[in-house]
Amino acid sequence: MQRDSSSATVSGTDQDDPATDGRVTGRRMASTGSGLRIQGDDNLQSMLVGTVMRKIKSRSWKKQRYFKLQEDCTTIWYKSKKAGNTHSTFSVSDVEAIREGHQSEVLLSIADEFPADRCFTLVFRGRRGNLDLVAESVEEAQSWIRGMKKLIENLENMGEREKLDQWIGDLFKKADKNKDGRMNFKEVRDLLKMMNVDMNEHHAHRLFTMADKSQSGTLEDDEFVLFYKMLTQREDLLKVFQDYSADGQKLSQSDLEDFLKEEQLEEDDFQQKAKQLIEHYEPSDTAKLLNAMTFDGFLMYLGSSEGSIFNPRRRGVFQDMSQPLCHYFISSSHNTYLMEDQLRGQSSVEGYIRALNRGCRCVEVDCWDGANGEPIVYHGHTFTSKILFKDVVSAVGKYAFKVSEYPVILSIENHCSIEQQRVMAQHLNHILGDKLLKTTLDGKVGLPSPEDLKGKILLKAKKIGGLEESFNGMVEDSLTGEASDEDEVAEIDKDNLHRDSIRCRFKVVSHLLPQKTKQHLSKELSDCVVYCKSVHFSSFKHSRIHSKFYEVTSFTESKARKHLRDAAAEFVHHNSRQLTRVYPSGFRTDSSNFNPQEMWNAGCQIVALNFQTAGEGMDMNDGLFSQNGHCGYVLKPVFMREAAKRFDPEMPQNQDGYQPVILTIQVISGQQLPKVNIKEDSIVDPLVRVEIHGVPIDQAKQETRYIENNGFNPVWYDTLRFTVHTPELAMVRFVVEDYDKTSKNDFVGQYTLPLSCMQQGYRHIHLLSKDGTTIPPSSLFVHIRITKLDKPSSLS
Numbered sequence: 001m002q003r004d005s006s007s008a009t010v011s012g013t014d015q016d017d018p019a020t021d022g023r024v025t026g027r028r029m030a031s032t033g034s035g036l037r038i039q040g041d042d043n044l045q046s047m048l049v050g051t052v053m054r055k056i057k058s059r060s061w062k063k064q065r066y067f068k069l070q071e072d073c074t075t076i077w078y079k080s081k082k083a084g085n086t087h088s089t090f091s092v093s094d095v096e097a098i099r100e101g102h103q104s105e106v107l108l109s110i111a112d113e114f115p116a117d118r119c120f121t122l123v124f125r126g127r128r129g130n131l132d133l134v135a136e137s138v139e140e141a142q143s144w145i146r147g148m149k150k151l152i153e154n155l156e157n158m159g160e161r162e163k164l165d166q167w168i169g170d171l172f173k174k175a176d177k178n179k180d181g182r183m184n185f186k187e188v189r190d191l192l193k194m195m196n197v198d199m200n201e202h203h204a205h206r207l208f209t210m211a212d213k214s215q216s217g218t219l220e221d222d223e224f225v226l227f228y229k230m231l232t233q234r235e236d237l238l239k240v241f242q243d244y245s246a247d248g249q250k251l252s253q254s255d256l257e258d259f260l261k262e263e264q265l266e267e268d269d270f271q272q273k274a275k276q277l278i279e280h281y282e283p284s285d286t287a288k289l290l291n292a293m294t295f296d297g298f299l300m301y302l303g304s305s306e307g308s309i310f311n312p313r314r315r316g317v318f319q320d321m322s323q324p325l326c327h328y329f330i331s332s333s334h335n336t337y338l339m340e341d342q343l344r345g346q347s348s349v350e351g352y353i354r355a356l357n358r359g360c361r362c363v364e365v366d367c368w369d370g371a372n373g374e375p376i377v378y379h380g381h382t383f384t385s386k387i388l389f390k391d392v393v394s395a396v397g398k399y400a401f402k403v404s405e406y407p408v409i410l411s412i413e414n415h416c417s418i419e420q421q422r423v424m425a426q427h428l429n430h431i432l433g434d435k436l437l438k439t440t441l442d443g444k445v446g447l448p449s450p451e452d453l454k455g456k457i458l459l460k461a462k463k464i465g466g467l468e469e470s471f472n473g474m475v476e477d478s479l480t481g482e483a484s485d486e487d488e489v490a491e492i493d494k495d496n497l498h499r500d501s502i503r504c505r506f507k508v509v510s511h512l513l514p515q516k517t518k519q520h521l522s523k524e525l526s527d528c529v530v531y532c533k534s535v536h537f538s539s540f541k542h543s544r545i546h547s548k549f550y551e552v553t554s555f556t557e558s559k560a561r562k563h564l565r566d567a568a569a570e571f572v573h574h575n576s577r578q579l580t581r582v583y584p585s586g587f588r589t590d591s592s593n594f595n596p597q598e599m600w601n602a603g604c605q606i607v608a609l610n611f612q613t614a615g616e617g618m619d620m621n622d623g624l625f626s627q628n629g630h631c632g633y634v635l636k637p638v639f640m641r642e643a644a645k646r647f648d649p650e651m652p653q654n655q656d657g658y659q660p661v662i663l664t665i666q667v668i669s670g671q672q673l674p675k676v677n678i679k680e681d682s683i684v685d686p687l688v689r690v691e692i693h694g695v696p697i698d699q700a701k702q703e704t705r706y707i708e709n710n711g712f713n714p715v716w717y718d719t720l721r722f723t724v725h726t727p728e729l730a731m732v733r734f735v736v737e738d739y740d741k742t743s744k745n746d747f748v749g750q751y752t753l754p755l756s757c758m759q760q761g762y763r764h765i766h767l768l769s770k771d772g773t774t775i776p777p778s779s780l781f782v783h784i785r786i787t788k789l790d791k792p793s794s795l796s
Contacts, residue, residue: 038073041147041150042143043142043143043144043146043147043150044069044073044147044150044151046140046143046144046147047067047068047069047143047144047147048068048069048071049068050066050067050068050069051066051067051068051135051136051140051143051144052064052065052066052067052136053065053067053133053134053135053136053140053144054114054133054134055131055132055133056106056107056110056132056133056134057106057132058106058109059109059110062110062134063080064080065078065079065080066078066079066080067133067144069147069151070089072166072169072170072173073092073151073154074091074092074093074151074155074166074170075089075090075091075092075170076089076090076091076092077089090124090131092148092151092152092155093155093776094124094125094128094773095122095123095124095125095148095152096123096124096125096357097123097357098120098121098122098123098145098148098149098152099120099121099123100116100119100120100145101116101117101119101120102116102119103121104121104130104132104350105348105349105350105387105391106130106132107119107121107132107134110134114134115138117138117141118134118135118136118137118138118140118141119132119133119134119135119141120133120135120141120144120145121133122148125771125773126614126769126771126772126773127612127614127771128771130350163776163777166776167672167776167777168195168228168232171191171194171195172191172224174191174194175187175188175190175191175194177190181220181221182218182219182220182224183218183219183220183224184217184218185204185205185208185217188204188208188219188227189201189204192204192712193683195672195711195712196672196673196674196675196683196684196710196711196712197231197683197710197711197712197713198683198709198710207227207230207231208227210226210227210230211223211224211226211227211230213226231712232713234299234669234713235715236668236669236715236781237295237298237299237302237781238295240263240762241295241298244256244258244259244263249294250287250290250292250293250294250295251292251293251294251298252290252291252292253271253274253275253278253291253292256274256277256278256293257270257271257273257274260273260274260277263761263762263783264759264760264761264762265760265761266761275291277293277297277301277306278291278292278293278297280301281293281297281298281300281301281304282294282296282297282300283296283297283300284296284297302762302763302764302781303764307762307763307764308759308763308764308765308766309751309753309758309759309763309764309765309782309784310626310753310757310758310759311757311758311759314627314628314754314756314757315626315627315629316628316629317628317629317631318627318628318629319628319633319634319635320635321406321449321450321451321633321635322449322451322452323449323635323641324446324447324448324449324549325407325447325448325449325450325453325531325579325605326447326549326575326576326577326578326579326605327576327635327636327640327641328450328605328633328634328635328636329600329605329607329624329625329633329634329636330361330362330409330605330606330632330633331358331359331360331361331362331621331625331632331633332360332361332362332363332409332411332581332606332607332608332609333351333355333360333362333363333364333608333609333610333611334364334583334584334608334609334610334611335364335366335379335591335610336351336352336355336360336363336364336365336611337349337351337352337364337365337366337377337378337379337387337392338351338379338384338591338610338612339351339612340591340612341589341590341591343379343382343383343384343589345379345384345385345591345612346384346385347377347378347379347384347385347386347387348385348387349387349391349392349394349395351611351612352392352395352396352399353395353399354611355611356396356399356400356402356403356408357399357402357403358403358611358622359403359404359625359630359631359632360611360632361404361406361407361408361409361631361632361633362408362409362411362460362581362606362608363396363408363409363410363411364411364413364583364608365377365389365392365410365411365412365413366378366379366380366413366415367389367412367413367414367415367416367420367424368380368386368415368416369415369416369417369420370386370388370389370420373419373420373423374388374389374390374420374423375388375389375390375416375420375421375423375424375427376388376389377389377392380415389423389424389427390427390431393427393428393431393432394431396408396410396432396457397431397432397435397457400435400457401455403630404629404630404631404632404633405454405455405631406450406451406453406454406631406632406633407437407450407453407454407455407456407457407458408456408457408458409457409458409459409460409532409606410457410458410459410460410461411460411461411581411606411608412459412460412461414461414462414521414525418520418521418522421521421522421524421525422522422524422525424525425522425524425525425527425528426524428459428525428528429528432457435455435456435457436456436457436459436528437453437456437457437458437459437530437531438527438528438530439530440467440530440531441453446549447531447549447550447578447579448531450631450633458530458531458532459528459529459530459532460529460532460533460534460552460581461525461526461528461529461532461533461534462521462526462529462533462534463521463526463529463533463534464521464523464526466533466548466550467530467531467533467548467550530550531550532550532552532579533548533550533551533552534551534552534553534554535547535551535552535553536553537553537554537555540563540567540570540571540573540574543574543578544573544574547577547578548578549577549578550578551578552578552579552580552581552606553578553579553580553581554580554581554582554583555580555581555582555583556582556583556584556585556586557582557583557584557585557594557599558585560580560582560599560602560604561598563602564598564601564602564649568601568602568648568649568650569646569647569648571602571603571604572602572603572640572646572647572648572649573643573646575602575603575604575605575640576603576640576641576642576643577643579605579606580603580604580605580606581604581605581606581607581608582599582604582606582607582608583608584608584609584610588610590613591610591612591613592610592613592615592617593609593610593613593615593616593617593618594617595616595617595620595693596609596617596620596621596624597620597693597694597729597731600624600729601649601694601695601696601729602649603636603640605636607621609621614770614771614772615770616733618772619733619750619752619768619772620693620731620733620752622752622768622772623731623733623751623752623753623754624731624754626753626757627753627754627756627757637728637729639655639656639657639728649695649696649726649729650695650696652695652697652698652725652726653725655726658725659727659788659789660723660724660725660726660727660788660789661723661724661727661786661787661788661789662721662722662723662724662785662786662787662789663692663721663722663723663724663732663755663784663785663786664719664720664721664722664784664785664786664787665690665719665720665721665722665782665783665784666717666718666719666720666782666783666784667688667690667704667716667717667718667719667720667780667782668715668716668717668762668780668781668782668783669713669714669715669716669780669781670686670688670711670713670714670716670736670778670779670780670781671712671713671777671778671779671780671781672711672712672713672777672778672779673686673711673712673714673736673748673749673767673778674711674748674749674769674775674778675711676738676746676747676748677738677746683709683710683711684709684710684711684738684748685706685707685708685709685710685738685739685740686706686707686710686711686714686736686737686738686739686748687703687704687705687706687707687736687737687739687745688703688704688716688718688734688735688736688737688780689701689702689703689704689734689735689736689737690702690703690720690722690732690733690734690735691732691733691734691735692722692724692730692731692732692733692755693730693731693732693733694724694725694726694727694729694730694731694755695725695726695729697725698722698723698724698725698726698729698730700722702720702721702722703720704716704718704720705718706739711738711748723789724755727755727756727786728756730754730755730756731752731753731754731755732752732753732754732755732758733750733751733752734750734751734752734765734767734780734782735747735749735750736748736749736750736767736780747770748767748778749767749768749769749775749778750767750768751765751766751767751768751780755786758784758786759784760784760785760786761783761784762781762782762783763781763782763783763784764779764780764781764782765779765780765781765782766778766779767779767780
């Protein structure tokens with residue numbers, strides 16, 4: 001993308017605003033040069049001047065704040081109107097979406113006070129709370145809404161080099177303590193520490209002197225750019241480039257073809273591919289005329305999506321979506337309404353919106369009798385807050401198909417009376433309308449496919465009778481039985497867990513544990529259940545003989561593990577025919593997660609996780625469902641779909657077509673790793689751990705050595721090797737940690753992907769933070785090889 005520095009000229013800004021100081025180099029280094037045109041854009045000009053808006057936290061908390069866009073066009077600065085109050089900032093890159101009008105619980109609560117056309121919500125990435133705002137006029141609201149959308153779009157279209165420029169520009173402004181737009185050597189040393197570099201002072205001063213062409217003792221504008229370029233030299237990439245360059249200066253088309261064939265193992269026509277890469281990534285017109293790629297073009301290619309470790313061909317929907325639902329892993333959420341822990345946490349429709357926007361296709365709704373005849377949703381017998389069932393249904397109806405057109409399953413845990421169950425059915429029918437699946441599909445025998453059910457919402461709940469009886473009108477008006485299919489009390493008793501141990505932590509637990517009760521099920525609600533009838537599990541033998549294709553069983557994680565230990569092959573066979581849901585133990589009061597991989601190993605489709613809780617469990621879930629267009633459905637391997645295969649995850653060597661592989665990962669280098677310690681003088685000592693998650697025999701982890709005092713450009717060249725017996729199920733997780741000799745290593749960043757989606761060759765990995773958001777521009781540079789073992793007997 002060509003830079004256009006003339007577009008960065010801004011007038012009419014507040015010269016006394018401390019947030020805009022250091023503008024000379026900040027403007028040069030920041031994203032305003034990436035094609036974003038400010039002049040002539042009234043929305044951005046208005047944002048640069050600033051606006052007073054109300055920040056809303058609740059019906060009783062509404063306070064005025066002064067908001068303005070900083071000149072870097074990537075940061076929003078705001079403070080109270082009262083003099084002396086400290087200001088706050090947030091990055092535009094942290095904003096995931098803008099919702100117009102009353103589209104949050106907070107703004108809905110003040111809908112009678114402020115009209116919808118003056119209200120909007122900024123939705124942040126990860127687990128940060130939303131920012132609800134009310135502008136003074138409709139025009140000001142629209143100015144910010146349009147402006148923010150343009151800024152977000154600009155950042156999304158920004159190249160990797162421009163993102164790096166933006167990052168370094170932000171650091172420049174922080175290090176420029178006296179705000180004069182130039183940097184002395186002391187400020188440069190401070191900048192290096194911010195960048196996680198513990199550089200030898202003599203070397204740092206040598207680079208500083210070389211860049212100080214004016215010999216003024218300070219770096220300004222072009223001099224700082226020169227210093228920055230010297231600092232960011234990629235010797236690791238230069239070595240690869242020169243290995244294939246005939247003259248050390250450029251890659252001819254033939255050189256590039258050799259690189260693609262020998263290192264990247266590209267499947268395309270090498271000649272055509274090389275031409276396309278030169279045309280797309282080479283910045284020099286002269287080099288293009290010579291059909292060659294310079295080192296700058298090589299950098300841009302390896303930093304692009306085509307140079308990513310994740311195969312671009314696996315990003316869009318590429319799998320067969322016409323198989324029965326039970327043949328897919330389905331992205332699934334547990335206690336979806338919770339934003340925090342399951343004892344005292346907040347319940348919110350925002351939990352459903354966030355889960356659905358992350359591609360989740362099965363959400364949980366715990367329903368209880370509420371006041372005024374309206375069913376409510378919350379974690380029963382706890383101090384979690386309560387929300388209305390109809391608000392949950394409205395949110396699901398609105399957001400179900402924003403990011404994926406494939407079906408959404410509402411997993412209902414029903415504790416309501418007959419009367420309020422009828423209200424639930426009314427809300428489902430009235431609010432969802434045609435989106436709610438109410439009848440079987442014409443001419444369809446057995447479970448339909450995601451393709452068949454596009455745009456449909458399915459209810460998973462108890463049902464009176466079966467599909468056959470209900471559609472022939474052969475059922476009674478109600479059924480006595482357990483309307484909820486989650487049986488945590490029995491699970492707790494069987495595992496011999498002691499309530500006393502919990503009572504010590506939570507004084508109220510003796511009456512918090514869910515109790516099994518017998519209740520009636522209304523025909524109206526029962527009729528909303530079609531292909532997902534919840535049933536209790538007796539045994540695999542009983543299931544083989546008596547179960548119907550539309551019946552769904554649910555297990556706590558511990559009961560599922562027991563079935564895996566006792567009859568793994570039977571479990572896989574069961575899941576080739578019908579749906580199974582696995583959910584976290586009731587003792588996970590902090591809403592922590594188990595590792596879903598062991599459940600996927602058994603072919604369990606609906607592995608429900610607490611989406612609000614970051615960690616390894618959600619890393620694995622995000623990694624698996626990052627493929628296939630983030631649509632929330634991933635086709636299981638063929639040996640888990642065909643009942644005759646009898647795959648046993650404990651003995652994968654016995655399967656037909658057994659084909660193990662050797663995975664070799666050379667961890668070469670890291671770039672711009674973030675600090676994990678808030679102390680200014682702290683520097684990361686990074687190491688990289690590579691974890692293989694899969695069937696039990698494949699579980700493994702290895703790590704590199706640590707590099708002392710260098711988070712900016714650590715270099716390892718360490719090689720790790722793994723034997724993977726079932727590559728179709730294997731997930732690979734890269735974890736970067738700050739080595740600590742005395743205590744547990746600190747988390748720096750991670751990236752998880754299926755082995756089947758991994759590209760071979762020299763590849764880059766963009767690291768993700770604990771909450772699953774990108775850490776720009778932190779990355780790893782690795783070399784990947786996957787070698788098939790034709791003779792299993794050669795395994796050592």
